Amino acid sequence: MIEIKNINKSFGDRKVVNDVSFVFETGKTNIVIGESGSGKTTILKVMVGLHAPDSGVVEYDGRPFTQQSEKEKQEVRKEIGMLFQGGALFDSLTVEQNVAFPLDMFTNMSQEEKNERVNYCLAKVKLEGRNKLFPAELSGGMKKRAALARAIANNPKYLFCDEPNSGLDPKTSLVIDALIKEITQDLGMTTVVITHDMNSVMEIGQKILFIYKGNNWWTGTNKEILTTDNEEILDFVYASEFLKQLKPRK
Amino acid sequence: MLLKRVFGKPEKFSMYYKQILYEIDSLGIGSLWLIAIISVFMGGVITIQSAYNFTSPFIPLYAVGLGTRESIVLEFSPTIVSLILAGKVGSNIASEIGTMRISEQIDALEIMGINSAGYLILPKVVAAMFINPFLITISMFLGVLGGYIMGVASGACTSYEYIFGIQSFFIPFNIYYSLTKTVIFAFIITSVSAYHGYYTTGGALEVGKASTRSVVYNSILILVANLVITQLMLV
Known part of the structure; x- marks a missing residue:
């Protein structure tokens, strides 16, 4: 739990970011959503x-990370896996060397x-045979999957996914979402996904934090x-002209 | 601050050792051809220019070999070759680390619990400080050899005069002085370039700027350090 x-x-x-509090639960895909520039990242x-x-x-899990020394933080970080927006794979290493890096x-x-x-x-992220x-x-998509494989290589307790x-x-996108959900449940991790993709929210969002202008605006589930009758959430969810027609009226 | 992190305790020595070997190959062996070509040609030019200027009958022709050796050992190989390496290796380091910064690869290392400054910069510093003296020694040898080939081929001096010249008045301390400079220049090239790359922010344009900045700062610092070391060791 984070x-x-x-x-x-x-x-x-x-x-x-303005006075945001939240509990990210273990074994669930916790999603942070909000408009671009709202403070999610x-x-x-x-x-x-x-x-x-x-x-x-x-x-x-009760360890005050922000108050720890740099050395203590490094110990906590060894339990963290992170999927970056651009993958952040090491260019000079092959896929297998990237995945093996935390193990090495x-x-x-x-x-x-x-x-x-x-x-x-690599099998978990459906990238068998791409080792070299x-x-x-x-x-x-393959970069994201390889980065996800690297993120879970060292059996992290906490998984962060940025967009x-x-x-x-x-x-x-659906394949990546399904992988994140599957890995979270199979490995019992605390997963935090930052996104503004409503498909992801509906597919895997077991616990949702909606950030609006840096504030904790709404929390709930994908259902x-x-x-909800929260106007800002509805504006976010039903953003396109087409979806606006489906927006529930008060 | 950055240097403190660079010289922090490595997470795993074997990984750093592997990285040092990789950097020795990348930064050192990868520069060998460039250094060899430049040294041979510069040695030749120094010999011809020396012979061209030694017109007085009171100056023996073996002075051509002597002058070439001293120019190459004292200044050309340690300083000018280090300036060339500042351009080649320095820009390479700054752009490599800068690209890793803007593509979040450095953040990825940090989040894994790795001291990114130590892992990325220390092997480069150690590798360059280890391999550059070898490169400069090779440069000295090839420079003197280039001088011999051009001196004899152009008729500026005879083979005997040149070889007699390069053996005359040899001061072993000069080699020590040159290699000391080389090690210090290697530290400047790698640490300054890595600093500019590590603190790059923005995009591709900023990586290019960081790379250019690193070459400019490296060149100035090498010239200043050259003056200080020469004053301390030779005067």
């Missing part, structure tokens, strides 16, 4: 320690054990989001 308490973050005079970066919050606390760095596995683990992770390819030789479907076609 808990964020009263997180505030500003860049210069611009307040980006900043919240994620505060949670993983890439940004320091102005105030507030992030706790990983943090485990004393034999080469055979590492190969087994790499192949298991370099990131430049992969399509957008996992950005730049992907709807069909590939509740369609029936």
Whole structure:
């Protein structure tokens, strides 16, 4: 479980995150949604320690991450897997070397054990047989899947996904969503997905935090989001002209 | 601050060791051909220019070999070759790390719990400080050899005069001085370039700017360091 308490973050005079609190539950895909620029990615970066919050606390199973020393934070980070928006695969390494990287760095596995683990992770994301390819030789969807394989290689307790479907076609997006949900349930992780893709929300959103102008505006599930009467949520969900016709009237 | 992180305790020595070997190949061996070609040609030019200027009958022709050796050992190989490496290797380091920064690869390392500054920069610094003295020694040898080939082929001096010249008045301390400079220049090239790459923000345009900035700062710092080291060691 990850808990964020009263997180505030500003860049210069611009307040980006305003007093946001939320509990991300274990074994569930917790989704943070909101418009572009609403502060979603900043919240994620505060949670993983890439940004320091102005105030507030992030706790990983009771461990106060934001108040820990850099050395203690590194220990927590070893339990974190992250899928970046662009994949962030290491260009100079092949797919299998990318996936094996956290294993090389943090485990004393034999080469055979590492190969087994790499192949298991690649099979999990349906990338069998692509071991020797370099990131430049992969399509957008394959890069995301390879990055997901790397994120889960070291059996993380916490998985973060930043816009996992950005730049992907709807069909590939569904594949990525299904993988995230499956991996979360199979491995019992605490998964946090940052997105503005409503398909993802409806497919895998077991617990949802809606951020509006940096504030915790609404929380609920994917079933509740369609029936809420919160005006900002409805504007977000029914954004297109076509969907506006389906928007429930008060 | 960055240097403190660079010299922090490695997460796993074997990974750093592997990375150092990779960087020795990439930064050092990869520059060998360029250094070889430049050294041979520059040695030849220095010899011809020396012979052209030594017109007085009171200056023996073996001074051509002597002058070529001293120019190459004291200044050309350690300083000019390091300036060339600042362009080739420095821009390569700044753009590689800069691209890793803007494509979130450095963030990925950090989130894995890896000291990204240490993992990315330390192997480059160690590799360059280790391999550059070898490169510069090779450059010295090839420069003197280039001088011999051009000196004899152009008739500027005889083979005997040139070889007698390069053996005359040899001061072993000069080699020590040159290699000391080389090691310091190697540290400047790698650390300054890595700094500019590591703190790149924005996109491809900024990576290019960081790369250019690193070459400019490297060149200035090498020239200043050259002056200081020369003052400290030779005067």
